[in-house]
Amino acid sequence: MTEIRFPEDLDGFNDPWIVFSTQRPQYSRTGSTADIKINDAPPGPPFPGGRRSAPAGSVSLYFPTGHTINDALGYDSQEEGIAGAVINKFLSSGGGSQEITREDIGDIATGSGIRALSALPGGAVFSRNRGRVANPREFMLFKAPSIREFSFSFTFIPQSEKEAESLPDIIRFFRRAAYPEETPTEYIFPNTFNISYRGAGGGRIIKIPEVACTSINVTYNPNSISFFRDNGMPVQTTLELSFTELKPISRQLIDQGF
Numbered sequence: 268m269t270e271i272r273f274p275e276d277l278d279g280f281n282d283p284w285i286v287f288s289t290q291r292p293q294y295s296r297t298g299s300t301a302d303i304k305i306n307d308a309p310p311g312p313p314f315p316g317g318r319r320s321a322p323a324g325s326v327s328l329y330f331p332t333g334h335t336i337n338d339a340l341g342y343d344s345q346e347e348g349i350a351g352a353v354i355n356k357f358l359s360s361g362g363g364s365q366e367i368t369r370e371d372i373g374d375i376a377t378g379s380g381i382r383a384l385s386a387l388p389g390g391a392v393f394s395r396n397r398g399r400v401a402n403p404r405e406f407m408l409f410k411a412p413s414i415r416e417f418s419f420s421f422t423f424i425p426q427s428e429k430e431a432e433s434l435p436d437i438i439r440f441f442r443r444a445a446y447p448e449e450t451p452t453e454y455i456f457p458n459t460f461n462i463s464y465r466g467a468g469g470g471r472i473i474k475i476p477e478v479a480c481t482s483i484n485v486t487y488n489p490n491s492i493s494f495f496r497d498n499g500m501p502v503q504t505t506l507e508l509s510f511t512e513l514k515p516i517s518r519q520l521i522d523q524g525f
Contacts, residue, residue, distance in 0.1 A: 270324070270325050270326070271440065273327075273329065273433055274329060274426065275426070275427055275430050277327060277328075277329065282330065282466055283466045284329055284330055284464070285327070285331075285462060285464055285465070286325055286327050286463045286465055287328070287460055288324065288461045289324070289459065289461070290460075290461060290477075291458060292457075293477060328421055328437075331419055331420055333420075334419070335418070336475075337416070339415065340411075340412055341409075341410035341412065341413050342407045342408065344405055345405065345408045346403040346404060346405055411515060412516060412517065414512055414515050415515070416512075417462070417475055417511075418510075419507070420505065421505070421507075421508075422503065423503065423504045423506065424502065424503050425500065431500040432500070434500065438485055438504075441480060441483055442483055444457060444458040444460065445457055445479075445480035445481075457480070459480075460477075460480055460510060462475045462478065462510070463475075473524070474523075475510075475512070476513070477513050477514075478512050478513065479513060480510055484507040485505070485507075487504055488501045488502055488503055488504075489503060489505050490503060
């Protein structure tokens with residue numbers, strides 16, 4: 268399959284655009300196009316003026332509205348408690364300048380006893396009569412960066428026969444790469460995607476690492492029941508795509524534009 272563009276007059280100079288290409292899963296942390304081979308296919312045909320467009324076997328689409336990048340970091344709530352506070356005192360002093368005292372041990376015993384009584388059936392009565400509850404000394408502990416999801420929504424309203432004929436190939440490109448091959452006993456991993464931005468301003472947009480396609484939704488004629496008379500193609504087609512990165516990123520990749 269050669270490179271497919273939509274719209275047909277996508278020129279790669281005036282507006283940003285997106286290139287979707289596929290590869291065998293590599294769990295690459297960078298998703299660098301320099302490391303990606305698509306069946307050793309040569310670059311696609313140049314745009315007017317000689318600029319290379321995208322690898323053969325790829326889909327180039329207009330930049331959609333409302334493109335959002337959501338970062339999420341995982342934290343867990345932990346309870347330090349009295350014992351943790353005493354251990355923290357010991358560690359923060361270098362393990363020597365502030366020794367654990369009898370008073371510290373007494374605080375641990377008292378705090379543990381209060382929490383144990385409060386946890387018993389009817390323990391709330393104990394806390395109510397005292398007018399106090401144990402201080403759990405909560406804090407947030409970093410866990411890991413979260414694996415992110417990326418969504419794209421494209422609306423295709425073909426303005427020519429060529430654009431109308433390209434839509435089945437665009438949809439097939441994503442569906443074929445997203446599904447696994449099947450053997451009598453196994454599924455072979457589906458291809459993963461490299462998503463890159465080209466054209467005006469493309470280099471300033473947050474880059475996306477290697478991703479897997481997790482959802483494809485196609486809607487034909489969402490606002491109309493008419494079809495083209497010439498070839499039976501829908502007047503309007505909506506393509507919604509969801510991707511999930513294979514690995515979470517780190518600060519080093521943020522410095523590289525991801």
